[in-house]
Amino acid sequence: MSITTKEIARICNVSRGTVDRALNGRSGINSETRKRVLEIVRKYNYQPHLIASTLSRGKSMSIGVVLFDLKNYYFAQLSNIISLSARNEGYFTYIAVTEKNMDAERHILSNLASRRVDGLILLPIIQGSEYVKYLKSLEIPLITVGNHLPGIPGISINDVKAAYDSTAYIAGAGYKRIVFICPPLRKKGAAGGRMNIKTQDLRSRGFIRYMKQHPDLRYDIFTRKDYTDSALDLVQHGNIKTAFLCSSDVYALELIKCFRLKGIHVPQDAGIMGFDNLDILTYINPHLTTVSTSLEIVGKESVNMLIRLMSGGSIPQNTYAPHSICSGETL
Amino acid sequence: MSITTKEIARICNVSRGTVDRALNGRSGINSETRKRVLEIVRKYNYQPHLIASTLSRGKSMSIGVVLFDLKNYYFAQLSNIISLSARNEGYFTYIAVTEKNMDAERHILSNLASRRVDGLILLPIIQGSEYVKYLKSLEIPLITVGNHLPGIPGISINDVKAAYDSTAYIAGAGYKRIVFICPPLRKKGAAGGRMNIKTQDLRSRGFIRYMKQHPDLRYDIFTRKDYTDSALDLVQHGNIKTAFLCSSDVYALELIKCFRLKGIHVPQDAGIMGFDNLDILTYINPHLTTVSTSLEIVGKESVNMLIRLMSGGSIPQNTYAPHSICSGETL
DNA sequence: CTGAAAGCGCTAACAC
DNA sequence: GTGTTAGCGCTTTCAG
Numbered sequence: 276m277s278i279t280t281k282e283i284a285r286i287c288n289v290s291r292g293t294v295d296r297a298l299n300g301r302s303g304i305n306s307e308t309r310k311r312v313l314e315i316v317r318k319y320n321y322q323p324h325l326i327a328s329t330l331s332r333g334k335s336m337s338i339g340v341v342l343f344d345l346k347n348y349y350f351a352q353l354s355n356i357i358s359l360s361a362r363n364e365g366y367f368t369y370i371a372v373t374e375k376n377m378d379a380e381r382h383i384l385s386n387l388a389s390r391r392v393d394g395l396i397l398l399p400i401i402q403g404s405e406y407v408k409y410l411k412s413l414e415i416p417l418i419t420v421g422n423h424l425p426g427i428p429g430i431s432i433n434d435v436k437a438a439y440d441s442t443a444y445i446a447g448a449g450y451k452r453i454v455f456i457c458p459p460l461r462k463k464g465a466a467g468g469r470m471n472i473k474t475q476d477l478r479s480r481g482f483i484r485y486m487k488q489h490p491d492l493r494y495d496i497f498t499r500k501d502y503t504d505s506a507l508d509l510v511q512h513g514n515i516k517t518a519f520l521c522s523s524d525v526y527a528l529e530l531i532k533c534f535r536l537k538g539i540h541v542p543q544d545a546g547i548m549g550f551d552n553l554d555i556l557t558y559i560n561p562h563l564t565t566v567s568t569s570l571e572i573v574g575k576e577s578v579n580m581l582i583r584l585m586s587g588g589s590i591p592q593n594t595y596a597p598h599s600i601c602s603g604e605t606l
Numbered sequence: 607m608s609i610t611t612k613e614i615a616r617i618c619n620v621s622r623g624t625v626d627r628a629l630n631g632r633s634g635i636n637s638e639t640r641k642r643v644l645e646i647v648r649k650y651n652y653q654p655h656l657i658a659s660t661l662s663r664g665k666s667m668s669i670g671v672v673l674f675d676l677k678n679y680y681f682a683q684l685s686n687i688i689s690l691s692a693r694n695e696g697y698f699t700y701i702a703v704t705e706k707n708m709d710a711e712r713h714i715l716s717n718l719a720s721r722r723v724d725g726l727i728l729l730p731i732i733q734g735s736e737y738v739k740y741l742k743s744l745e746i747p748l749i750t751v752g753n754h755l756p757g758i759p760g761i762s763i764n765d766v767k768a769a770y771d772s773t774a775y776i777a778g779a780g781y782k783r784i785v786f787i788c789p790p791l792r793k794k795g796a797a798g799g800r801m802n803i804k805t806q807d808l809r810s811r812g813f814i815r816y817m818k819q820h821p822d823l824r825y826d827i828f829t830r831k832d833y834t835d836s837a838l839d840l841v842q843h844g845n846i847k848t849a850f851l852c853s854s855d856v857y858a859l860e861l862i863k864c865f866r867l868k869g870i871h872v873p874q875d876a877g878i879m880g881f882d883n884l885d886i887l888t889y890i891n892p893h894l895t896t897v898s899t900s901l902e903i904v905g906k907e908s909v910n911m912l913i914r915l916m917s918g919g920s921i922p923q924n925t926y927a928p929h930s931i932c933s934g935e936t937l
Numbered sequence: 938c939t940g941a942a943a944g945c946g947c948t949a950a951c952a953c
Numbered sequence: 954g955t956g957t958t959a960g961c962g963c964t965t966t967c968a969g
Contacts, residue, residue, distance in 0.1 A: 277745075279962060290940045295964060303938060320743075325720040326666070327962035329657050330945050337721075345682040345701075346885070355676055358703050362710075367717050370676075370701035372689050379693075386698050389656040390668075412651075414608075528889040535891060554677070555886050558859040560866060610946060621956045626948060636954060658946035661961050 278319045286319075287312050298323070329391055337367040338581060339387040343375045343400040347525070348553040349570070350398065353420070356574030357396060364582055366393070375460060377401050377470075381409070388413045394581045399424055400460070402471035416584040420577050422473045428590045430577050432568045432598040434474055438481025441520055441548055441566055441600060446485070448606045450518040450546055452493040454509065455482040456530070457522035458500045478522050478550065502526065503533040510534070510545045518546030518606060524553045527563055531605070546606040562603035572596045608653045617650075618643050629654070660722055668698040669912060670718040674706045674731040678856070679884040680901070681729065684751065687905030688727060695913055697724070706791060708732050708801075712740070719744045725912045730755055731791070733802035747915040751908050753804045759921045761908050763899045763929040765805055769812025772851055772879055772897055772931065777816070779937045781849040781877055783824040785840065786813040787861070788853035789831045809853050809881065833857065834864040841865070841876045849877030849937060855884045858894055862936070877937040893934035903927045 280298070284291045289308060296304040297312035298321075315321075329335040340357055342350045358368040369392065373380040380401055387395065395417040397410075407426050410417055419429035438455075445453055457475040479496060486494040493515065497505050509517055521527040527549030534541055541547055541561055549556075549565035556563050573596045580590050611629070615622045620639060627635040628643035629652075646652075660666040671688055673681045689699040700723065704711040711732055718726065726748040728741075738757050741748055750760035769786075776784055788806045810827060817825040824846065828836050840848055852858040858880035865872055872878055872892055880887075880896035887894050904927045911921050 280964095281962070291963080292941080292965080293939060296939090299964090305938060308938080322716065322720055324722075324962050325717070326657055326660050326722045327945090328964075330661050330947095330961090331963045331965085333945075335657070345676065345686055346679065348677065348679070351676040351682045354701075355703055355705060359705065362713075367714075367721070368702065370685075370703070371699065372686055372701070374686060374690065382693075383698075385653065386656070389653055390698070391655075391657045532889055532891075555889070558863055558886070558890060560863075560891060611948095612946075622947080623949085623957075624955060627955085630948090632949095634954060639954080655946050658961090659948075661945090661963095662947045662949085664961075 277322045277324075279324070280321075283312065283315055283319065283321060286315050333391075335391045335393055336365060337369060337392050338394040338396065338578075339369045339371060339384075339392040340396045341371050341373060341380065341383055341387070342398045343373045343380065345370075345372045348555055349551050349568075352554065352570050353398075353574050356571060357578055360575045360578035364578065366578075366582075373400060375400055384410070384413065388415055394418075394585045396420060396577050396581055398422065399471050402469060402473065416581060418577060418580050418584065418590075420573060422471045423593070424471070424473075426592075428580065428584070428592050428594070430573055430580060430594040430596060431474070432566075432573075433595045434477035435481035435484070437550075437566050437568075437598040438478040438520070439485045440481075440598075441550070442482050442485040444564075444600050445518045445520060445546065445548055445606060446489065446492060448518070448546065450516060450606075451491075452495075452513070452515040452517045453482075453486065454495045454497055454506065454517060454519045455479055455522070456497045456502050456506070456519055456526050458498060458502050458526065461500075475522050482520060503529060506530055506545075507533060507537060507539075510539055511537075516545065518548065520548050520550075522550055524549035524551045524556060524563065524565055527565070527605075528559065531559070531561070531563070541605050548606060552601055556603075561605050564603035564606045565601050567599050567601050569596050569598065609650045610655070611652075614643065614646055614650065614652060617646050664722075666722045666724055667696060668700060668723050669725040669727065669909075670700045670702060670715075670723040671727045672702050672704060672711065672714055672718070673729045674704045674711065676701075676703045679886055680882050680899075683885065683901050684729075684905050687902060688909055691906045691909035695909065697909075697913075704731060706731055715741070715744065719746055725749075725916045727751060727908050727912055729753065730802050733800060733804065747912060749908060749911050749915065749921075751904060753802045754924070755802070755804075757923075759911065759915070759923055759925070761904055761911060761925040761927060762805070763897075763904075764926045765808035766812035766815070768881075768897050768899075768929040769809040769851070770816045771812075771929075772881070773813050773816040775895075775931050775933075776849045776851060776877065776879055776937060777820065777823060779849070779877065781847060781937075782822075783826075783844070783846040783848040784813075784817065785826045785828055785837065785848060785850045786810055786853070787828045787833050787837070787850055787857050789829060789833050789857065792831075806853050813851060834860060837861055837876075838864060838868060838870075841870055842868075847876065849879065851879050851881075853881055855880035855882045855887065855894065855896055858896070858936075859890065862890070862892070862894070872936050879937060883932055887934075892936050895934035895937045896932050898930050898932050900927050900929060 280294045284294045297309045354370050361368045371383045423429045552565045552567035611625045615625045628640040685701050692699045702714045754760045883896045883898035
């Protein structure tokens, strides 16, 4: 392929050690020699063989980002931010997608580990202690983003508080009945058991906490995948104006779409609030009220955390990024 | 990290050669020995060291996908499909994003090359013969998707024909004035010169071809980034009902949004047609008429092409994937 | 300051 | 069938 240090050494009449010293800015080399070597390096367009270097140094200067879905804007944006931050720190980022397939998630993690990435950022879809054990067995610095895994450091917003705040916001808008929507994620593959729905859990906990504190309000939780039907039913036959707090913007969008088809007006006939503030929302009408999860901060901070971990530091189990409510026209 | 073949060999009282034969299903090994070795391999949870293997074999069993944007649904979907197809063929896929930054594009390509990916799928943002020369100098099998690069095999829809067909479709809907919208992509970084807007070019060529053949129709092309202003102006002050053919759905969405803000109704006051059939369209109201670019086919076929190339075969310069018009409510 | 040599872990060619 | 050996290209240690 391209020229090697061995060749460079031969051409310059020096040893490979010296070439290495020149290339990697190491000390213990005459500046004349260095100049001469670097000239040849440039002349022959030498390209470092990162595979050989990785093998030899035991460091690949790369990290892996493993997501369960790229079609979700949120994750796409996140990986963009992560790649950039990592590049600034000298790390190359490999993005890999599991498609919510548990077998794929393990396969990809193993593969990345075998390719000796120096660290991993994982948006996990699997849960359970066996899985955590597996992750630890990879012996690679690893943090999670979003869904949390016990015993593994992670960053996310404070989902309980965010959901609590959102619920309060809805109540503040005068709704007397609020429904929380968190349908199951579609899972594929069997390895490792149940899906990780930590985020959903925490959000629903925050919702419930608020509602328990306000017994004058009525509430429900829709956890089935035919939530649009249930919601429709409620709006069409219920006698209290209802707001729907969705555990993700995507569900909110589905609801808006479904309501429109049935001639239900938002927010006149029902309120809707989402979660995540996907950037496609800018094109959606009516403009969705949602919770922004400060992607930028989560992305940058996740890289910082990982780097601290990779350089032997320790980091807290849970890091919270701020959230904020983006008011739209759907409440 | 994990156990090596050397260790396995020691434990089994065989040579590393034999361990390798067992692991890689090579011939020339007693089935008893193989069984024994594989047992130990499993027992100690041996994980192949893909970096070492790559160095030794000169093959990494991985491909790189280099995109200029992941936030665009189209590319996110595409990379999903590519990863999956590649995995089916035994290749691991690294996804990397350039953020429309030309410097980053080169940096990433070099990096991937240094990491010895076996092949590259590129959605290029750079153009020019110098760039093509650079790409060829990587000496890695490479194909483009979407934007084409002279001398490098690529796959895309037939953009000229697709635009021609779309224009015909709009004319068929009775519009007497049609505007083609293709604003400049925002570029970052300077390396390598001008942006690659081949796709835009071809689409605009198809548009013009149709319009030239139908001199009774009036046409314009908006190439500036303030296209929404121009469009607005035309709709508010023009006297012929106009349709806008956008070179990407994103521009169509911007237009819809802008029109809504100004109280212009689509399609009553103006028609809009997009390009790409992004899957977020399902949430957009009114439903956009657009051109579907058979992502599934493009994704799968790009992997097929690359694999053919990697195994020494040759492939045509241009491969066309079918396109079709998805009629919505915006014309 | 520079060179020589060993080694990262796996693979492949060649002996036995 | 199995073992031995010599790399892949870069890094690092230890002499000199």
